[in-house]
Amino acid sequence: MDAIVVGIDVSKDRLDVYVLPSGEAFFEANDAAGVEKLAGRLAELSPTLVALEATGGFETLAASALSIAGLPVVIVNPAQVRAFAKALGKRAKTDPIDAEVIARFAAATGVKPKPLPDEQSRLLADLVTRRRQITAMIVAEEARLNRAANRPLKKSIGRLLTALRRELKSLDADLDGQVRASPAWRMKEDLMSSVPGVAKGISRTLLAELPELGSLDRRQIGSLAGLAPFTQQSGKWRGKSFTSGGRTSVRAALFMGALVAVRHNPVLKAFYEKLIAQGKPKMVALIATARKLLTILNAIIRDQKPWQTA
Secondary structure, eight states: OOEEEEEEEEEESEEEEETTTOOOOEEEESSHHHHHHHHHHHHHHOOOOEEEOOTTTTTTHHHHHHTTTTOOOOEEEEEHHHHHHHTTTTTOOOOOHHHHHHHHHHHTTTTTOOOOOHHHHHHHHHHHHHHHHHHHHHHHHHHHHOOOOHHHHHHHHHHHHHHHHHHHHHHHHHHHHHHHHHHHHHHHHHHTTTSOOHHHHHHHHHHHHHHHTSEEESSHHOOOOOOHHHHHEEEEEEEEEEOSSSSSHHHHHHHHHHHHHHHHHHHHHHHHHHHHHHHOHHHHHHHHHHHHHHHHHHHHHHHTTOOOOO
């Protein structure tokens, strides 16, 4: 019997569903009642996989409820689904078509269901995301303050900066409470913070958004972070290696860590300077340093041993 794979396209108000191999298509409301009805209907089908596309948080209710109902849920990458749709030659874009593409993508690529984050993990991720948003606001307002030409405008920006910095301090206290309340998170944060160049912001981004750290090999973890190099070549032609994809916030945090590490971490500083001496462009050397930093952190969490200089 063919495996039953379900694709669900998620929007703010509705869930479009497509079932393989039957071709059955229907929709439910994206609210508590609609998700409960959907869970019961899918349970009767006994699917081997239920795939939802990440949609800026609109998928959270459905994914959590379906997972609690015992269904094999997986969240798929929207960019990969779009690329798959192009490969299939599907140019039209409607919610029912998207649901079918998601189902076919899940069936063709063999993605595996995995446990969804628990409530504590989701809260940590939300706090880390909010901290990143507040930090970006502060940077933007500081830039406006530097350009401000009159006193009333400067006073307005100053008041907002004061409020934003107060909120950032409050978020940091909330994050401290979340991390220190979990022995596992506390241990991982302490291990990562032992590496020169890794501050709390970086370690907490990795805790929240790269939970696979320490459980995968260096190539797999590099790919998740978007730091694994890919080479373009065909016949005798050799293109340049490049990095792409992965988790943007994780990659950005590691890049910032690399910027600090090339000044304050003796091992990574020497690694970076060696690449520069070999003629590598500074950006290429920094990306390689970020990748090495990730490899070090992955090994530290795997082995549960803090940073050692010798």
